[in-house]
Structures are given as C-alpha cells and as structure tokens.
Amino acid sequence: MKIRDKKTYKRHRRHLRVRRKVAGSAETPRLSVFRSAQHIYAQLIDDDAGRTLASACSVKLKASGSKTDWAIEVGKLIAETGKKAGVSSVRFDRGGYKYHGRVAALAKAAREAGLEF
8 A cells, every 4th residue: 555645654554553453253243434535434344254244335325414414324324234234243443543523423323223332
C-alpha cells in the first residue's frame, strides 16, 4: 500500500495494530468499517474462511441528510443483513479510525438494530 501522507500512514499503522488483536470467526464475525471522504462501508467478515458474510454501504442508499445520517442507515442495514445471514454477535473493527463521529454512529445504530459487540 502506497501511503500518501502522514495522516493516512498513522491510520494504516493503527489499523494493523488493531487487526493483530481482532479476528472474526463464523460464530462472531468481524464488523469492519471503512470511511472515505464521501461514503461509509461496513462488512461482516469470517476471517477463518476468508469470506464476507454481509456488506452494506452508503453508495446504494437513497437517503438524504448528513454523512452521519448515512452512517446510521448503514449501521441499521448491516445489522439487518447480518441477521438474515444468521449473525447476532460481532467483533468491531474500526479500521484505525477514531471511535467518533460517523464510525461511532454506525456502531450505535448496529447495536440498536440488534447486533451485539
């Protein structure tokens, strides 16, 4: 991965540090969050099998409002798709981002929609 600036480099280092400790399995998959400048993405990943169980992103949403509102909708959507896949408990991987703003809003919405972390 080519690192463009110091901020991206530091986030990448934090993400690697978190990934050493957080791994998902079939029983408790990893809820991985990626945040871009415009959108937010979430995946439920089984690291043992190396496959994605469910995913949700704000690109497909028809919602209006702020990016935090989109993150809340993605949190609800990932919880719904996770329940359809038979997932009730997850391990949260914030992707090296601070647990603040859109990342925290997504996590809170996923908890309220029924996922346990």
